[in-house]
Structures are given as C-alpha cells and as structure tokens.
Amino acid sequence: MDDGTRGEMLDRLAEAVGSVAVTHPARVAIDGPPAAGKTTLADELAVVLRAQGRDVIRATIDDFLFPRAQRYPRGEYSAEGCYFDTHDYAALNRVLLDPLGPGGDRRFQHAVYDRTTDATLSPPVTTATADAVLIFDGVFLMRPELIDRWDLRIFVSTALEKTVGRALVRERRVSSRADIERRWRERYIPSQQLYLATVRPAEHADIIVHNDEPQQPIWTTRTR
Numbered sequence: 001m002d003d004g005t006r007g008e009m010l011d012r013l014a015e016a017v018g019s020v021a022v023t024h025p026a027r028v029a030i031d032g033p034p035a036a037g038k039t040t041l042a043d044e045l046a047v048v049l050r051a052q053g054r055d056v057i058r059a060t061i062d063d064f065l066f067p068r069a070q071r072y073p074r075g076e077y078s079a080e081g082c083y084f085d086t087h088d089y090a091a092l093n094r095v096l097l098d099p100l101g102p103g104g105d106r107r108f109q110h111a112v113y114d115r116t117t118d119a120t121l122s123p124p125v126t127t128a129t130a131d132a133v134l135i136f137d138g139v140f141l142m143r144p145e146l147i148d149r150w151d152l153r154i155f156v157s158t159a160l161e162k163t164v165g166r167a168l169v170r171e172r173r174v175s176s177r178a179d180i181e182r183r184w185r186e187r188y189i190p191s192q193q194l195y196l197a198t199v200r201p202a203e204h205a206d207i208i209v210h211n212d213e214p215q216q217p218i219w220t221t222r223t224r
Contacts, residue, residue: 009217014048020151025100025132031141032156033192035163037211042137061138063111064092068118079190089145097149142201155205
C-alpha cells in the first residue's frame with residue numbers, strides 16, 4: 001500500500017497504463033461508487049497521458065444509459081433497477097469495447113445516449129490508433145458483462161456514507177436535498193452494496209485507489 005500526493009498517484013497510474021502490453025488500444029476501467037471521484041481521476045489521468053504523447057479516448061458509462069422510459073421499470077428509487085436496468089452493456093461492447101479489443105477493427109463510437117435530451121445518439125464512427133488508450137469511468141464496470149473487456153482495472157474506493165455528502169455538494173443546484181438524500185440512500189448506496197457483495201470488484205482490480213481524502217490518496221497495486 002502506497003500513499004503520497006495526488007500527482008504521485010497519477011504518475012503511478014500512468015506508469016501502469018504504459019506497462020499494458022497489447023497490440024490494440026489499451027482499455028482502462030475506472031470503477032467505483034457514485035461520487036467516489038472516478039470522473040475527476042479519469043480526467044486527470046487523461047491529461048497526464050496526453051502530456052506523455054498518448055492518444056487518449058475518454059468515455060463514460062453515463063453515455064451508455066438506456067432511455068429514461070426503459071430504465072425505471074422497478075421504480076425510480078429501486079436499487080435493483082439501478083443495477084439491472086440502467087446501462088446498455090450490449091451497446092457498450094458492440095460500439096466501443098469490442099472494436100478496440102483483440103481482433104477489433106478499431107472503428108468505434110464513444111456514446112449511444114445523451115442524458116441532457118434523454119435521446120439516443122449515433123455519433124460519427126472514429127478509428128483509433130493501435131497505441132491509443134481508452135480511459136473509461138463508471139459504476140459497475142467489473143460486472144460479468146464487462147469484466148473481460150478491460151486491459152487495466154482501477155477501482156476507486158471510498159466510504160459509501162461519504163458519497164452522500166459529496167453528492168449534496170455536487171448536485172445541490174439541480175436537485176433538492178431531500179431528493180438527493182433519498183436517491184442515494186434508497187437507490188445508489190444499496191445498489192453498490194449489491195454489487196460489492198455479488199461481484200467483489202476490488203478482487204478484480206489491478207489498482208485500488210482509496211479516495212476518502214482526494215489530495216492524500218492511498219493506492220494498492222494487486223499482484224496476480
């Protein structure tokens with residue numbers, strides 16, 4: 001287990017990305033609970049890698065949601081619905097992860113859904129370079145539908161109760177405190193508890209980032 005500055009951690013993650021030996025674009029998962037700091041970490045890592053001359057593709061699970069009319073059959077606050085009905089993994093594999101993987105043609109799309117308009121998307125197909133790196137953040141990335149698609153797996157860990165406070169700060173302009181609290185306590189936290197209990201994502205991760213104190217992170221590199 002290592003601790004240090006955020007810059008030191010980012011350098012370690014970039015080193016891990018650089019050590020991925022594949023003949024296709026490296027596909028990096030940054031998994032963890034909502035409000036754990038995944039998107040921030042992914043964006044920061046992308047900056048470091050681009051500064052090193054890597055061609056970086058940034059994408060997120062939030063652009064692979066089912067349309068709203070499809071993703072709440074069990075109710076808006078259902079934890080099971082969050083886990084089972086929210087994300088279009090078939091589309092994610094079809095348009096992004098498989099094209100960038102072994103035997104893929106590297107012709108990919110980075111999204112299939114626009115949250116702001118609740119509409120499906122079909123962005124232009126782009127061709128990745130063979131040495132590109134995909135930095136992909138999101139929840140539930142180690143689940144069975146995706147686990148074998150990643151070349152490097154990073155899990156951002158933080159106390160689930162701490163994510164509630166972060167969410168209240170992050171989303172206070174778009175939702176009421178009561179709605180944020182209810183969504184986290186009834187939907188997001190129980191769905192993460194289900195995921196942690198059934199999938200055990202930390203056991204699949206190559207690197208675990210303990211992000212309770214983002215400016216003083218602790219990270220663990222797992223040996224296989």
